[in-house]
Amino acid sequence: MKKRIYSGTQPTGIITIGNYLGAIKNWLLLQKDNDCIFSIVDLHALTIKQNPEEFKDKSLSFLAQYIACGLSPEKSILYVQSHVLEHTALCWLLNCMTYIGECNRMTQFKDKSKKHEDNINMGLMDYPVLMAADILLYKTDLVPIGIDQKQHLELARNLAERFNARYGDTFTVPDGFIPTVGAKIKSLQNPESKMSKSDSNENASVGILDTPDMILKKFKRAVTDSENKVCYDENRPGISNLINIYCGFTGCSREDVEKQFSDGGYGKFKLAVADAVISVLEPIQKEYAKIMNDKKYLLNVIKEGDEKARNIASKTLREVYDKMGIV
Numbered sequence: 001m002k003k004r005i006y007s008g009t010q011p012t013g014i015i016t017i018g019n020y021l022g023a024i025k026n027w028l029l030l031q032k033d034n035d036c037i038f039s040i041v042d043l044h045a046l047t048i049k050q051n052p053e054e055f056k057d058k059s060l061s062f063l064a065q066y067i068a069c070g071l072s073p074e075k076s077i078l079y080v081q082s083h084v085l086e087h088t089a090l091c092w093l094l095n096c097m098t099y100i101g102e103c104n105r106m107t108q109f110k111d112k113s114k115k116h117e118d119n120i121n122m123g124l125m126d127y128p129v130l131m132a133a134d135i136l137l138y139k140t141d142l143v144p145i146g147i148d149q150k151q152h153l154e155l156a157r158n159l160a161e162r163f164n165a166r167y168g169d170t171f172t173v174p175d176g177f178i179p180t181v182g183a184k185i186k187s188l189q190n191p192e193s194k195m196s197k198s199d200s201n202e203n204a205s206v207g208i209l210d211t212p213d214m215i216l217k218k219f220k221r222a223v224t225d226s227e228n229k230v231c232y233d234e235n236r237p238g239i240s241n242l243i244n245i246y247c248g249f250t251g252c253s254r255e256d257v258e259k260q261f262s263d264g265g266y267g268k269f270k271l272a273v274a275d276a277v278i279s280v281l282e283p284i285q286k287e288y289a290k291i292m293n294d295k296k297y298l299l300n301v302i303k304e305g306d307e308k309a310r311n312i313a314s315k316t317l318r319e320v321y322d323k324m325g326i327v
């Protein structure tokens with residue numbers, strides 16, 4: 001039985017190998033046999049200040065990266081969130097049944113409030129409700145995400161159940177699809193924290209469009225520890241992160257890696273990780289360069305994707321209006 005899959009990425013900064021291993025790799029897997037919708041969630045990105053000139057180009061570039069990674073506009077719906085107005089309409093309706101405490105205790109809201117002290121806006125707090133609207137509009141069964149989005153998905157599940165209990169069965173209660181390896185890829189410079197798209201330290205994250213030289217340099221500089229033994233250990237986050245990245249890109253198990261690199265130090269292993277990453281990313285980068293040259297094609301993909309998404313979303317919204325007594 002085909003399942004409805006929904007996920008998205010904010011078009012900010014760069015798509016990192018964290019996004020790739022945590023989300024996109026599973027999108028590719030699920031795309032084969034399911035009914036998939038992948039969005040570029042530009043409205044979410046606006047909860048942080050964006051430069052309009054740079055922001056304008058981001059959505060097209062992200063779409064080209066999705067396609068270069070292997071997402072197919074023939075198999076899946078690829079579209080831009082802000083083009084389907086039903087998202088903000090449903091978000092408002094869900095706002096009216098979300099408690100302030102639920103948003104206030106979101107870890108990501110707290111983290112981002114600390115990071116952007118001068119811009120703790122309503123959108124930042126409402127972010128998870130908009131995400132719930134994204135997911136519920138399409139009656140999604142499965143949401144492939146990294147672990148950092150799990151708390152937001154919980155809210156979507158709670159809102160679906162709350163709405164169904166109050167107004168009758170309407171929304172599907174979505175499940176998460178979180179990888180065992182790659183659910184939380186860490187920063188190469190501070191392996192205690194998540195690798196992030198918008199890290200100001202450019203050595204901290206590897207972008208899927210980084211050149212082979214850059215990738216090699218970043219892995220060589222990756223922070224580890226003084227033990228120099230390739231061995232997975234939660235208390236040694238640097239080397240454990242590199243092992244996770246290697247496993248994610250090669251399909252090897254942690255035990256395989258430990259055996260394979262038992263007699264070499266970190267230096268040799270870092271080169272092997274860089275090699276593994278480069279060999280997956282190089283073909284993606286070639287494809288990206290080709291697709292980015294064809295703006296007409298990209299705009300057409302968006303137009304068709306928007307239409308298909310709107311078709312599904314508008315039916316759900318009508319049903320919701322009806323259940324809530326909106327004439």
Ligand code: TYM
Binds near residue numbers: 007023134146
């Ligand atoms: P965003 O744009 O921050 O990240 C996109 C996806 O990448 C995952 N991810 C990671 N996985 C592993 N390691 C990391 N270091 C890492 N960093 C990011 C994220 O978990 C995510 O799956 N709120 C979402 C976007 C969104 C969404 C949705 C997702 C909006 N509406 C509906 C699913 C369904 C976000 O900010 O993702």
